[in-house]
Amino acid sequence: MRCLIVDDVKFFRLVIKEFIELDDALTLVAECDNAIEAHKRILNDQVDLIFLDIQMPGMNGLELAKILKNGYPLVIFTTCNSQYAVEAFELNAVDYLLKPVSLSRFIGAVDKAKKLLKPSIEILDHCSNEFVFIRDSNVVRKLSFRDILYFESTGDYVRIALGEKEYSIHSSLKSIWPKLPVNTFLRVHRSFIVNLNKIDSIEGKTLIIRKHLIPVSGAYRPELNKYMSFL
Template identity: 60%
Template sequence: MNCLIVDDNKIFRLLIKKLISLDTSLILVAECEDAIEAHQQIMENKIDLIFLDILMPGMSGLELAKILEDKPPLIIFTTSIAEHAVEAFSLNVVDFLLKPISASRFLKAIEKAKAIAIRNQNTQEVNFPEFIFIRDSNIVRRVKVIDILYFEAIGDYVKIQLVGNVDYSIHSSLKNIEHKLPQQFFLRIHRSFIISLSKIDGIEGKTLIIDKHLVPVSDSYRANLNKSMKFL
């Protein structure tokens, strides 16, 4: 799971970072000093889980959670103020951890987050269609999901590259598209690219080969890619 730490206290960020290292399935994408910076990270990157402090300058953790309500990512509040627990849980967060946080309590919250993520993914898989419809230059087109090689962010548009050297452009963000795709079939490997795992032909250094197309892999997403590929 891709994680984000949001806390204005550097010491607490360091402590949570050490706790994250206890579970190899957790990948720390970034750490932020305030909720505004965190919101920017969430818009630009695939974040599955946030460790979110509540009292911060500018925008509180509760305010950020309300902005993200009913949308990914999952949220675990990390705070020293127990009085906010009722309001926090009303936002349907995963858990509420009081500082100082013990390793056992932290890992228990992580297991809850994993269970929710699996349940959400299974629901998404059931509803995922064989075809998708896109609007390309005011023309509505039907695209077979199995024909998609990768998605590439280009400015305010996303290019959908298909087999047969066919591509379309739609006015959207890669972040928006990412949350509509099943993670067992599609994976973000770069801030500008989401690829179809079944279409990977090979890897050379930091480059994926997909149907003769060369797609870059960034270091921050390499661990996720390695876990998703089945090596003998």
Template identity: 55%
Template structure:
């Protein structure tokens, strides 16, 4: 996880850098002495966690947190004043660490952030697990894991599931661009298969749900590599 330290006092930045080394999953992208500098780094880099001091000149940590509301970084406030706790948690931050910060308390805060990041990623992945197709005048949602393979038939694409199939007006190239590369693979100019549904491969043919599907010589080496054949 990429992290950023934002604190105007060198001694506390040094403490946080030492604490960060306790968790090998943390990578320190940089350290800032003020919120304005931090804001620019956050806009131009992929930051997962910000260790953000509250009491800083010109722009406080709370003001920066308000600027970042709705953005990706997880904020862990660091401060010597417990009085800020209520205002801080109104901003839906991950945690609130009071200085001096102990190693156990620090690691617990990082774990909270890690769990939240994992939850967000899972939610994002779940959002990608479906495709929508137009079946006559009805828009239907199909779970990607239910799809066996796609077959091009002229100006139409047939979508095969274990218990049914659909026909949509599209090109195989257009369909391929909308599918996750780690799950689906084009094995022939007319076929895209779900890699997780392949039962066996023999020569220039693979079997998906008892159906024989041709594999072009062009795609066979790449298919073998993707399948991680032992």
């Protein structure tokens, strides 16, 4: 996977560069200190994944992401502020990492990108009030709802996050949503359904589950507020 680092702070570029060098599946194409230079590099070279800062002089990271076509290259935002999480996920970002970026969060985000470039062929097969079955090639796996952190829509696939593990299924949130226990899961964004029992905190338009930042859309906020009223 050919990577590009875009950040106006050299120290943060160095951190991501060192992380990239730890994964043999990643190749650093270049590092840029501004979005305009990065855009030129994207047009003239093959780039699969961008580690993109948001607050930069001139064109910022969100503006660069908006002009990328068809969601490619994939984008992992790296920023010091959580306030841009909603807009970032509206742009179909792979992940949103807060600085200082830890190695564990970096690995998790890269794993998500790898699955998007080479999605699995798992299919949602059957579910009950306590568990769901997914088909992984010739293996049928049983997943307990209590272990699922959230579902995330990524194009034609849905990522099921379970802390240490995750699976990608060829499905949509629209088809999954009616099959989930209503008192356990709640849709908070067009791209996210969360396990209410796994929410650690809510900060403005963002909720946090195991250090993962998940945007909350205005259209879904009233339902979330109803849940919060019972606390």
